[in-house]
Amino acid sequence: MSKIHVNQQLVTSEVTDQLIKLCPFNAFEVVNGELIINAGCKMCKLCVKKGPKDVCTLIEESVLPKIDKSEWVGVAVYVEHDEERIHPVSFELIGKAKELAKVTNHPVYAVLIGHETDRFHSEILAYGVDRFFVYEHPLWRHFNVELYSNAFEDFVCNIKPSTILFGGTSLGRSFAPRIAARYWTGLTADCTMLDMKPNTDLIQIRPAFGGNIMAQIICPNHRPQMATVRYKIFKMPEKQEITGVIERRPIDKINLHTDIGLKSIEKKETNLDISEADIIIACGRPFKSKEDLEMVYELADLIGAKVAVTRPLIEAGLADPRRQIGLSGRTVAPKMILNLGISGAVQYTAGMNGSENIITINTDPNAQIFDISHLGIVGDVFQIVPKLIEQIKQNQNW
Amino acid sequence: MNIVVCIKQVPSSSDVLIDPVTGVLIRDGNNTKMNPYDLYALETALRIKESNHAKVATISMGPPSAKAVLMESLWMGCDDALLVSDRKFAGADVVATSYTLSQGIKKLGKFDLVICGKQTTDGDTAQVGPEIAEYLHIPHVAYVDRIIEIKAESIVVGFSMDKTVEICEVTYPCLITVEKGIYTPRLPSFKRGVSFRNHVIPTMTFSDLADQDETHYGLKGSPTQVERMFSPQRNTDKTMVRGSSDELSIALFEKLKEIKII
Numbered sequence: 001m002s003k004i005h006v007n008q009q010l011v012t013s014e015v016t017d018q019l020i021k022l023c024p025f026n027a028f029e030v031v032n033g034e035l036i037i038n039a040g041c042k043m044c045k046l047c048v049k050k051g052p053k054d055v056c057t058l059i060e061e062s063v064l065p066k067i068d069k070s071e072w073v074g075v076a077v078y079v080e081h082d083e084e085r086i087h088p089v090s091f092e093l094i095g096k097a098k099e100l101a102k103v104t105n106h107p108v109y110a111v112l113i114g115h116e117t118d119r120f121h122s123e124i125l126a127y128g129v130d131r132f133f134v135y136e137h138p139l140w141r142h143f144n145v146e147l148y149s150n151a152f153e154d155f156v157c158n159i160k161p162s163t164i165l166f167g168g169t170s171l172g173r174s175f176a177p178r179i180a181a182r183y184w185t186g187l188t189a190d191c192t193m194l195d196m197k198p199n200t201d202l203i204q205i206r207p208a209f210g211g212n213i214m215a216q217i218i219c220p221n222h223r224p225q226m227a228t229v230r231y232k233i234f235k236m237p238e239k240q241e242i243t244g245v246i247e248r249r250p251i252d253k254i255n256l257h258t259d260i261g262l263k264s265i266e267k268k269e270t271n272l273d274i275s276e277a278d279i280i281i282a283c284g285r286p287f288k289s290k291e292d293l294e295m296v297y298e299l300a301d302l303i304g305a306k307v308a309v310t311r312p313l314i315e316a317g318l319a320d321p322r323r324q325i326g327l328s329g330r331t332v333a334p335k336m337i338l339n340l341g342i343s344g345a346v347q348y349t350a351g352m353n354g355s356e357n358i359i360t361i362n363t364d365p366n367a368q369i370f371d372i373s374h375l376g377i378v379g380d381v382f383q384i385v386p387k388l389i390e391q392i393k394q395n396q397n398w
Numbered sequence: 399m400n401i402v403v404c405i406k407q408v409p410s411s412s413d414v415l416i417d418p419v420t421g422v423l424i425r426d427g428n429n430t431k432m433n434p435y436d437l438y439a440l441e442t443a444l445r446i447k448e449s450n451h452a453k454v455a456t457i458s459m460g461p462p463s464a465k466a467v468l469m470e471s472l473w474m475g476c477d478d479a480l481l482v483s484d485r486k487f488a489g490a491d492v493v494a495t496s497y498t499l500s501q502g503i504k505k506l507g508k509f510d511l512v513i514c515g516k517q518t519t520d521g522d523t524a525q526v527g528p529e530i531a532e533y534l535h536i537p538h539v540a541y542v543d544r545i546i547e548i549k550a551e552s553i554v555v556g557f558s559m560d561k562t563v564e565i566c567e568v569t570y571p572c573l574i575t576v577e578k579g580i581y582t583p584r585l586p587s588f589k590r591g592v593s594f595r596n597h598v599i600p601t602m603t604f605s606d607l608a609d610q611d612e613t614h615y616g617l618k619g620s621p622t623q624v625e626r627m628f629s630p631q632r633n634t635d636k637t638m639v640r641g642s643s644d645e646l647s648i649a650l651f652e653k654l655k656e657i658k659i660i
Contacts, residue, residue, distance in 0.1 A: 040488070041489060180492070181528070182532055217622050267561060328522065380643065384643050387643060
C-alpha cells in the first residue's frame with residue numbers, strides 16, 4: 001500500500017535517461033518538464049533500489065485492515081473429472097496439498113462437483129484426503145462455469161479453506177478465475193513450484209516475462225489464496241490407507257440458474273496428444289518447412305516417439321497446436337525428450353523440465369537449453385539426425 | 399448489437415534477462431505491439447459487425463502509450479476506442495485489472511457481447527477475460543474457436559476443452575475469449591486510418607468510474623504481491639559433447655541405448 005515519489009529537485013537529464021532505461025515497464029515519462037511515473041508502473045521498486053540515490057523514494061500509505069488468517073484453514077484441491085475418469089492432475093495436486101498442509105498442520109480437502117460420481121470417491125480418498133466434499137445434482141453432470149461457480153461458492157463460504165489448487169486444464173483455467181474474482185483474491189496461473197510459509201501464506205512460483213524469469217508470488221492479506229498448476233508438473237503421490245471422510249454438502253440453497261446452454265459435446269481425437277507420451281522428439285526454430293520435419297517423423301517412428309514443437313513452429317503453421325510444448329501448450333514429463341535446435345526459453349522448458357532424460361542437439365554451445373539437459377550435443381540437427389536414423393536402421397538389421 | 403473488445407499493449411519481445419551482477423531486469427521495453435491474441439478477438443468482432451450491423455468499441459487499460467493499439471483497432475475497422483488510464487491503476491494484478499476494465503466497460507453503455515483474446519503474451523494467465531465476466535455478472539465461454547450463429551438474444555459458439563469439442567448457446571450479455579486461429583486477422587487499413595488522423599482517443603480516469611473506492615484499484619486493490627524475481631535454476635548434472643557429426647550421432651546412439659530407448 002504505497003507509492004513512489006520522484007524528487008524533482010534531483011532530476012537532471014542524466015537522471016531522467018538513467019531511470020527511463022532502468023524501468024522495465026516504461027513507466028517514466030517527461031510531462032511538462034517534470035519526470036513523472038505513469039500508469040505503466042508495476043511497483044517493482046527497481047527505481048528505488050537501483051536508481052540514482054534519493055531520486056525515487058517509497059512512500060508507505062495507510063495499510064488496509066489485516067485479515068484474520070486463522071479463520072481460513074485447510075489446503076483444498078478442486079477435483080476435475082469427466083464421464084470416464086478423474087483428471088490425474090487432481091491426484092498430483094492432492095499429493096502437493098499434503099506436503100503444503102504438513103507445514104501448517106492443516107487438513108487436506110478435496111472438492112468435487114458433478115452427478116452420480118460415487119465410482120470415483122474411494123480413489124480420491126486413497127490419496128490421503130482428510131475431508132472430501134461432494135456436490136451432486138443432475139445439472140452438474142457437465143462443467144458449466146456459472147453453475148459450478150455457485151456450487152463452489154458454498155464450499156468457500158462454509159468451509160473457508162486457506163488455499164485452493166486447481167489443475168491448469170482448459171476447465172481449471174476458465175473456472176478458477178471466476179472464483180478468484182468473486183472473492184477478490186489472488187490466483188496465480190501455471191505455478192511450477194509451490195511452498196507454504198508457517199504463517200499459512202502460499203509461496204507461488206511461476207515463470208514471468210515470457211518465461212525468462214521466475215517470479216515468487218504471495219497473497220499476504222486475502223483468503224482463500226488460489227493457484228493453478230499444469231498437469232505433470234508435480235509427481236503422482238502414493239496411495240495410502242483411507243482415513244478421510246466423505247461429506248455430501250446440502251445443495252438446496254445453491255443457485256441453479258444459468259444462461260449457458262450446452263448443445264453438444266464430442267470427444268476429440270487424442271492421437272496427437274503428447275502429454276502422456278513416454279518418448280518425445282521436440283523441434284525448434286531451425287525447422288523451416290514440413291520437409292525439414294520429415295526426418296524427425298521418420299526417427300519418431302523408429303523409436304516410438306511422438307513429435308512435439310515449440311511455439312514458433314505452431315505460429316508458422318508447421319504443426320498442429322496440440323503438439324506444442326510449453327506454457328502456452330502442453331506440459332510433458334516423458335522418460336526421454338530429444339530437443340532438436342531448441343534454445344530453451346523458460347516458456348518452453350517449464351513445459352518439459354520434469355522429463356527424466358533431457359537430450360539436446362543445438363549448434364549454439366551457449367544455448368540456455370543446455371543448462372537443463374543431461375546430455376548436450378553441440379552440432380547441427382540436419383547432419384546428426386539422418387546419421388542416427390541410418391545407425392538405428394543398421395542396428396535393427398542384426 | 400454492441401460489442402466491446404478488450405485489448406492490451408504488450409512488449410514486442412519477451413527477451414528479458416537478469417543482469418547477474420546487479421540483479422536488474424534487462425529488457426528491451428521500447429518496442430511494443432498489440433497483444434497478438436487480441437487480433438483474433440478484433441477480427442471476430444469485425445466479422446460480426448459486418449454480418450449483423452454491430453457496433454464495435456475497443457477498450458484498453460494501460461499507460462498513455464497504449465493509445466497506439468487502440469488507434470490500430472480503429473484502423474482495422476472498430477467504431478470507438480477508449481483508454482482507461484490513471485496513476486491510481488498502477489501496479490494492478492489480475493483482479494484489480496479485471497475489475498477496472500469491468501468498470502470501464504459499464505461506462506461505455508449497454509453492451510451485448512464482450513470479446514477478449516485467450517491470453518496475453520506478457521502475462522500469459524488467461525484469467526482477465528473470465529474475471530471481467532464475473533465482475534460484470536455475465537456468463538463467459540473460454541477458448542471459443544467457432545462462431546456458429548448470432549441470434550437476436552443469444553450467440554451459439556463452439557469451443558475446445560482438453561478432451562472434448564463442445565457447442566453452447568449463451569444469452570446476451572455475455573463474454574467470450576477466442577482462440578488464436580478463429581479467423582485470420584485483417585491488416586489495419588491505411589485509407590481508413592486517414593479518417594482518424596485528427597481523432598483523439600478519450601481517456602477515462604479514476605474519477606470517471608462509478609466505484610470511487612480507491613482500495614479497489616491498482617496496487618491497493620491487488621491481492622497478489624511479487625516477493626522476488628530470480629533466474630531459472632540450472633542443471634549441474636550434465637554432459638556436453640562436441641565433435642564431428644559422425645562422432646556426435648554415435649554419442650547420441652549410445653545414450654539412447656543406455657537409457658533403453660533403442
